[in-house]
Amino acid sequence: MAVDSESTFRIQARANANATDKGHDTPPRPERGPGTLAGEYVLKSMLAAGGHGSVYEAEHRILGRHAAVKVLHSHLADQGEMLQRFVREARVVNQIHHPNIVDVYDFGLMPDGSPYYVMELLSGRTLSQVVQERGRLSASRALAYLEPICGALEAAHRAGVVHRDLKSSNILVVEEGEKPRLKLLDFGIAKLIQQEPGQEGLTTAGQRLGTAHAMAPEQFRGGSIGPPTDVYALGVLLYQLLIGRYPFQSDDRLELERMHLEAPPPRPSVKAPVSPAVDAVVLRCLDKDATRRYPSVNAFLTALREATEEPNQVESQTRLVLAVNAEVVLPATDMDDDTTYAALANVMDTLEQGLRAESFTLALQTGTALLGVRPLAAGTTPAQALQPLRELQAEAQRLAEAVHARVHLCLHHGEAETRGDSGEAEVVGGPVTHVATWNVRDPGGFAITRPASRFLEGPPQQ
Structure with missing residues (x-):
């Protein structure tokens, strides 16, 4: 017809x-x-x-x-x-x-x-399903998924179209592989940057279109919509691929809106081993001010490619390390959210600073747990590694008493795959990163695994 x-x-x-x-x-x-x-x-x-x-x-x-x-x-x-x-x-x-x-x-x-x-008839899985099945992805794999989508968005912007509902469930992974083939779907609420004469828009005063978890601040405010709106959504999507969840999450839509409008965007490296360069890309995308985001999708893609490049990549090697799993166990009773969050943040900051002060590198981090890893240098005396950690647990526990929480530290000795110098080694894998296989708890708050006990009883490292 x-x-x-x-x-x-x-x-x-x-x-x-x-x-x-x-x-x-x-x-x-x-x-x-x-x-x-x-x-x-x-x-x-x-x-x-x-x-x-x-x-x-x-x-x-x-x-x-x-x-x-x-x-x-x-x-x-x-x-x-x-x-x-x-x-x-x-x-x-x-x-x-x-x-x-x-x-x-x-x-x-x-x-x-x-x-x-x-x-066209397509088959495959949504990118949302891929994330649900695999969990968080490496920065290089996230880039592989985003490159074709960036090409699609850039073409849309050149044609005068803003998608404004970019999210993982609107992306179909048609083929996997080193260079996966993806399709961007659902332009049902797309906006024409230059409206045709006499053409009606899709919004009226006070109406907001989009998915709350991925909406830019200007969408919540009913402000001007343009390519930076899609760049914000790219930042949300990149964070989701790296971490396995949205940067802002709440079951309360009003609270979710407040987060997008007011809360500082979280660094991916707080939750996963992500480089500062990739952190910077995400944070710029999620800037509340649209004028401070990347001016185009191509600019975002260029920055992400540079952030994930490893021109002088060094092969990983297996090293003996000390590993510390530090976790905060909150009480099951209901408490004031603001009080709990403030106390938890204080405890986690104390644990992070204490581990870094003892030359531990953070290999993993969640909202209530940290994994610190330290390669063993020549001359390391077992006792030197133990006492500061006991003191750190005691200090963190004193802070946690404000919300009746318990702080548990577990010291382990084992192998890790690392890259770089021993002083600033990046942990890229290995047995110690599988925390569930060795982590134990002690009623006193400080536990030592059997491999760690054997290390503590031995002579200094040569």
Whole structure:
């Protein structure tokens, strides 16, 4: 079905929907079995269904080309905003035309008045599913996933389109490998940077579009939307790939909004072994001021590539190390959140500073636990490593009493894969990083594993 313009399509779709749904308070969703025609495409089976529409596998009745057909529920065709989003998505995607954005072949109206568009048929998993299955990724692997998405976003921005709902669940991983193939999906709330004359926007005063976990401050405020809005979402996505969770998390939408508007963005290195250079990329993306973010997606991608480069990479080597797992166990009883968080932050800061003062490198860190690792240098006396750690546990425990929490330290001796000089070695793996296999607790708060006991009883390191 030929459509001259978006407005013409909307008018005709509404007319068809009204005619089809006349007499129904809540129009039923029509059953579209195999053989139903959507233009020249024959529907074969349903792939997915939701509150707004359904997606079907289909085949061109003459050419035999396989495709996916997305159909908006007929009763929604009379709702101007839903119809506008549906038509806008098809037009915008077709306008950009990029290999990392799903292709749209055709669009029109079903006999019952339901709008549809035909797009390429894809299979794979969402990037969100990949993160859920694998947990956090290395910076280099995160870059491999983001490169094709950055290409798609840059093409969209050149075409005058801001996605404004970039998130891992809107990215399909079609093929894995050293250079994975991805597709950016869902341009349903995309914004045209330069609105066409007479064209309606998707927002009204006070309305906010996007997903709260990945929305930029200007989206919450109802401010100006542009490429920096997508750059902010790239920062959220990069953090999620590196850590396995969003930078700001809360079940309370108002609290989540407050975090995006006011809370300092967290450094990924607080939760995982991430370089300061990658930290800097994430923090610049998540700046509250859009003018201080990267000016373009390409600028972000260049910075991330530079941050993940290792021009003088040194092969890792196995070293004997001392490892300390420090953890804070909070009481099960309900307490004032602000009081608990403030006390916990104070304890964690004390533990981190104490470990660093004893030349331990932080290999892992969560909100309530730290793993410190120190390669053994020649001349190290066992007793020299023990007493400062006992004192650190006692000091941290005194601070934790304010919220009735317990601080546990466990000293271990074992092997780690490290890179760099012994004084500033980066821990990249090894048995000691598998904390659950050796960590123990002592009622007194300070535990020593058997390998560590044997080390403490031995002579100084040679």
